[in-house]
Amino acid sequence: MKTMSCDICDKEFSAETFSSWFKQMQGHYMSDHADFMEQAKNKSQEEGVKWVSDMRNKFESL
Numbered sequence: 676m677k678t679m680s681c682d683i684c685d686k687e688f689s690a691e692t693f694s695s696w697f698k699q700m701q702g703h704y705m706s707d708h709a710d711f712m713e714q715a716k717n718k719s720q721e722e723g724v725k726w727v728s729d730m731r732n733k734f735e736s737l
């Protein structure tokens with residue numbers, strides 16, 4: 676089990692795999708960082724893909 680906190684706030688999420696961690700983050704983003712989600716809509720898909728890949732690397736290196 677790995678624990679990694681949200682990149683915006685300090686809330687921590689524990690999961691066995693990155694995809695499971697990411698799923699929890701998605702729910703957290705939608706409820707706690709709705710503003711950020713709204714802004715993210717204007718960002719390019721590339722940025723989103725990069726974010727996921729950065730977070731995955733971070734999770735994998737824990």
Ligand SMILES: [Zn+2]
Nearest residue numbers: 681683684686
């Ligand atoms: Zn957060």
